[in-house]
Amino acid sequence: xxxxxxxxxxxxxxxxxxxxxxSRKSSGWNREEKIPKTVEIKAIGHVIxxxxxxxxxxxxxxxxxxxxxxxxxxxxxxxxxxxxxxxxFLKEEVNIARKKRIPDTRVHCCLYFISPTGHSLRPLDLExxxxxxxxVNIIPVIAKADTMTLEEKTEFKQRVRKELEVNGIEFxxxxxxxxxxxxKTENDKIRQESMPFAVVGSDKEYxxxxxxxxxxxxxxxxxxxxNLNHCxxxxxxxxxxxxxxQDLKEVTHNIHYETYRAKRLNDNGGLPPTPATPDSAxxxxxxxxxxxxxx
Amino acid sequence: MDSIIIQxxxxxxxxxxxxxxxxxxxxxxxxxxxxYVGFATLPNQVHRKSVKKGFDFTLxxxxxxxxxxxxxxxxxxxxxxxxxxxxxxxxxxxxxxxxIIKHTVDIEEKGVKxxxxxxxxxxxxxxxxxxxxWKPITDYIDQQFEQYFRDESGLNRKNIQDNRVHCCLYFISPFGHGLRxxxxxxxxxxxEKVNIVPLIAKADCLIPSEIxxxxxxxxxxxxxxxxxxxxxxxxxxxxxxxxxxxxxxxxESAPFAVIGxxxxxxxxxxxxxxxxxxxxxxxxxxxxxxxxxxxxNMLIRTHMHDLKDVTCDVHYENYRAQCIQQMTxxxxxxxxxxxxxxxLPLPTPDTETEKLIKMKDEELRRMQEMLQKMQQQMQDQ
Numbered sequence: 001x002x003x004x005x006x007x008x009x010x011x012x013x014x015x016x017x018x019x020x021x022x023s024r025k026s027s028g029w030n031r032e033e034k035i036p037k038t039v040e041i042k043a044i045g046h047v048i049x050x051x052x053x054x055x056x057x058x059x060x061x062x063x064x065x066x067x068x069x070x071x072x073x074x075x076x077x078x079x080x081x082x083x084x085x086x087x088x089f090l091k092e093e094v095n096i097a098r099k100k101r102i103p104d105t106r107v108h109c110c111l112y113f114i115s116p117t118g119h120s121l122r123p124l125d126l127e128x129x130x131x132x133x134x135x136v137n138i139i140p141v142i143a144k145a146d147t148m149t150l151e152e153k154t155e156f157k158q159r160v161r162k163e164l165e166v167n168g169i170e171f172x173x174x175x176x177x178x179x180x181x182x183x184k185t186e187n188d189k190i191r192q193e194s195m196p197f198a199v200v201g202s203d204k205e206y207x208x209x210x211x212x213x214x215x216x217x218x219x220x221x222x223x224x225x226x227n228l229n230h231c232x233x234x235x236x237x238x239x240x241x242x243x244x245x246q247d248l249k250e251v252t253h254n255i256h257y258e259t260y261r262a263k264r265l266n267d268n269g270g271l272p273p274t275p276a277t278p279d280s281a282x283x284x285x286x287x288x289x290x291x292x293x294x295x
Numbered sequence: 296m297d298s299i300i301i302q303x304x305x306x307x308x309x310x311x312x313x314x315x316x317x318x319x320x321x322x323x324x325x326x327x328x329x330x331y332v333g334f335a336t337l338p339n340q341v342h343r344k345s346v347k348k349g350f351d352f353t354l355x356x357x358x359x360x361x362x363x364x365x366x367x368x369x370x371x372x373x374x375x376x377x378x379x380x381x382x383x384x385x386x387x388x389x390x391x392x393x394x395i396i397k398h399t400v401d402i403e404e405k406g407v408k409x410x411x412x413x414x415x416x417x418x419x420x421x422x423x424x425x426x427x428x429w430k431p432i433t434d435y436i437d438q439q440f441e442q443y444f445r446d447e448s449g450l451n452r453k454n455i456q457d458n459r460v461h462c463c464l465y466f467i468s469p470f471g472h473g474l475r476x477x478x479x480x481x482x483x484x485x486x487e488k489v490n491i492v493p494l495i496a497k498a499d500c501l502i503p504s505e506i507x508x509x510x511x512x513x514x515x516x517x518x519x520x521x522x523x524x525x526x527x528x529x530x531x532x533x534x535x536x537x538x539x540x541x542x543x544x545x546x547e548s549a550p551f552a553v554i555g556x557x558x559x560x561x562x563x564x565x566x567x568x569x570x571x572x573x574x575x576x577x578x579x580x581x582x583x584x585x586x587x588x589x590x591x592n593m594l595i596r597t598h599m600h601d602l603k604d605v606t607c608d609v610h611y612e613n614y615r616a617q618c619i620q621q622m623t624x625x626x627x628x629x630x631x632x633x634x635x636x637x638x639l640p641l642p643t644p645d646t647e648t649e650k651l652i653k654m655k656d657e658e659l660r661r662m663q664e665m666l667q668k669m670q671q672q673m674q675d676q
Contacts, residue, residue, distance in 0.1 A: 008470055070424045115470055116500075124423050144470055146502035149570055156637050197559020218502050219583050221575025229573045 008113040008143035013201035014059055016214060016225060017049060017237055039064040039077045044242070060107065066124050075128045080109050082135050086260040108252045109240065110136045113143040114160065114196060118152050121163050129169045135256055137172035138250055139240065141163070145198035145225050146216065146230050153198050160196055171195065172243070177251055192238065197236040200225055338626035349408035351457060352599060355489065356413065357481065358466025362496035367464075367555035368413055370568060371591055374400055375557070388635055393418040393431045414460060420477050428483045436460050436488045438615040459611060462525070462594070462602045463489045464635065466496040467550065473512040475522075482522045488610055490525035490602050492594070493517070498585050499577045500571060506552045513550055524549075527593070528601055541663035545593055551586035553581055 038145045043060045060081075065074055085106040092102040110132065114125055129138055140160070148156060164171060173191065178184040202225050214225040225233045240248070302494060316372075356364045371376055396415040409477065416432055439458045446455040467478055482491055495501075495509060517524060518637075530542045556579045560569045568579040579587050 067475060069428075069480060070423045070426050115361070115468075117359075119361045122421060129422055144500050146572070147497050149572055161389075216502055218499070218575065218577075220577050221572065223574045245366075 008115060008145070009201050010061070010111070010113055012203060013143070013199060013233075014139075015110075015203050016201040017241070018046075018057060021279075039074050041081045058105070074124075079131060079135060082132070083260065086257055087264075089257065090261055092223055098275060103206065106252055106257060107136050108248045112137045112138050112140050114140055115158070116142050116144050116147050118148060118156055118187065120159050124171070126163070126167055126169070129164070129171070130167060133169050133171060133238050135242060135260070137171050137174075137251055137256070138169075139236075140196040141236065142196050142198040144200065146200045157196060157198065158168070161192070172248065172251070177255060180284055194235055194239075197232040197239070199233045200231040201233065322584045329649040340676045346407055349410060350599075351410040352603070353458060353460050353462075355412060355416065355432075355436075355460045355463040356466070357419055357463060358496065359468065359477075360417065362466040362468060362497070362570075363555050364415075364464075364466055365555055366557055367494075367587075369557055370555040371594065372400070372585065374402065374404065377566075385407050386581040392595055393428050394429060395435045411517060412458070419481075425477050428477070433484050433488060436485070440488075440611055441618075443611065444615055445620060455588070459606055460489050461599075461606045463491050465491055465493045467493055467513065469497050469501050469509070469552075473509065474516045477523070479516070479520050480519075482518065483525070486523040487613060490605055491522075492525050492590075492608070494590065495550055495552040497554065497588075499554045501552070510548075510550060510552065524586055525602070525605070527598065548586050551588050551590045551593075553590055554585040555587070647673070 040063050041060060043058055043061065045056060045058045048055050048057055048071050056112055065078070089102060089106055091106065092098055112125070112129060114121065125136065129140070132138060133138055142153075142156070142160070145153060170176070173187040175187075175191070179189055200216065200223055202214050202216050202223075204217075206213065206215045206222050207219055208214075208215065208224060213222075213227070216223040216225075228234055345487075345523045354368075356368060358364055390581065394415075394417050396417060398413045398415065400411050400413075402411060403409070414435070419428055419432070422428065436459075439460060439591055443455065443457065443459055448454065465478070465482060482493070485491060491511065495506070495513070498506060501509065527542070527546050530539050534542075554570065554577060556568045556570050556577075558568070558570070559566050560571045562569060562578055567581075570577045570579075578584050582588050
């Protein structure tokens with residue numbers, strides 16, 4: 001899913017990442033919807049295909065996050081949603097007659113959009129990531145990076161990395177889950193140099209040097225989304241989709257989910273919670289979130 | 296080149312009065328001399344006196360941090376007011392409250408002196424909970440009005456210092472889809488106390504179509520929420536066409552989408568203020584790139600005086616009327632004689648003095664208690 005205040009280009013970026021209209025982005029800026037009064041959770045499911053490989057992709061948006069005057073605890077609905085998916089999975093797992101392939105609605109990755117102020121993280125960013133890095137894989141992303149020069153970008157990234165470290169926030173890929181030396185070297189480089197990825201998204205194409213590229217046309221030049229000299233979109237895409245997609249799922253299942261499960265078992269005195277039968281009452285009071293719409 | 300000529304003429308207009316026309320026709324003077332009393336030189340005299348006295352202007356900047364406010368102020372006045380500033384990191388900002396910081400600088404141009412005061416509002420809108428974060432700002436503005444009111448009503452009125460805020464530049468984030476709740480609340484709290492000029496900050500992250508739509512959206516929302524931003528006054532009918540055209544363009548561009556820069560880069564063989572990106576150079580003073588020039592012209596070259604006038608004639612008078620009303624209603628309640636000069640209540644003491652007063656009150660009370668006890672004891676004996 002993606003989190004961050006409205007207007008940071010989340011929908012455009014997700015569409016660019018998956019090269020399809022997987023995110024409900026209204027045409028341009030004419031948003032009829034007002035900023036919602038509380039944080040909403042909207043999940044939309046898609047099936048996309050490439051090279052014969054099919055993928056069920058669910059994009060979860062969090063409109064309203066960080067937009068109010070008082071944003072205290074605005075991450076709570078999000079934390080709750082994530083835990084509910086773990087709960088659902090757990091109930092299926094402890095079933096006597098359980099399904100061969102348990103439907104997995106757990107959140108594998110959370111892209112957190114940082115506002116490119118050029119100064120540092122905002123208190124809200126810290127609060128959110130502190131709470132949620134413990135339950136889900138967070139990948140911090142600097143949104144709308146076309147507002148910073150190369151120098152400003154480098155300095156900002158350094159400052160953000162330092163602040164995350166000082167505050168004990170472990171973003172994905174977490175140091176403690178590196179499996180072997182090979183992983184560690186590869187991930188170290190990403191952690192200490194590339195992340196957070198400074199990205200620019202666009203769904204419009206322009207002609208540059210005879211090629212059609214995704215970009216943004218300004219009076220002073222065309223920003224090419226997939227040009228590594230302009231922004232790090234390609235790095236983010238490769239990272240999330242081409243190299244670490246499977247790992248994101250594994251870390252979610254082996255670590256975050258197991259942590260949740262252990263806690264639940266402990267709370268229940270070592271016993272598994274009530275399995276999910278068609279008419280059993282749920283242990284938690286699930287907030288009313290519509291299940292993903294499939295398109 | 297045309298725009299430079301127009302700008303030069305605007306400066307001329309400010310520096311020299313309209314009687315220039317008369318001086319350029321020396322031949323005609325002779326005819327006029329017979330019916331010429333000479334008070335047409337009054338504007339010149341006023342001009343000389345004001346230049347000697349110098350001008351002052353107080354500008355407030357507000358908006359969340361990281362929107363380029365300091366950079367823009369430096370670009371507007373070609374100074375570096377923020378050399379020794381220390382930026383706080385996120386953790387330090389968790390418990391920060393909104394502060395009010397003043398920077399004063401004296402600048403001079405063609406013999407005209409300007410004492411410029413910039414009122415900064417660091418911390419505004421940065422916290423997790425921003426409820427009423429504009430209160431320190433409204434309090435500050437009210438305090439300046441109150442100060443001026445006292446000075447004006449005082450006995451010695453020779454050298455009143457005018458610290459009233461003449462204009463507030465409000466920075467709107469370009470990363471949103473319009474006004475955020477905190478923007479609306481701020482402007483509504485302040486629109487009847489100060490001239491608000493809303494700006495779209497860091498406009499270089501938007502492409503022209505996005506800027507157009509955002510401006511439209513903001514204008515709609517300003518109407519919808521009944522926010523009274525500063526209105527540019529109507530042109531005099533005797534102005535020339537170019538001036539009127541410029542004025543129209545100005546009004547249609549609001550809110551201005553601005554970019555600031557502290558650095559000079561080389562573009563097309565010229566050294567300009569700008570930002571160097573891998574995909575091109577943004578020039579701050581290029582009207583095709585942003586509205587910086589429009590803002591500067593409006594704020595400094597054409598409307599500075601009007602901003603001050605509206606502050607004095609509208610916002611301050613509103614404050615004064617409210618104040619007097621409150622006081623007279625109090626007086627009639629107490630049935631006292633009304634005096635033509637309003638009797639101001641004692642100034643509200645600051646926290647230090649209040650603490651002291653409280654302490655002394657406590658002491659008094661304790662002493663009284665002790666006295667009572669002693670009296671009791673004496674009686675019992």
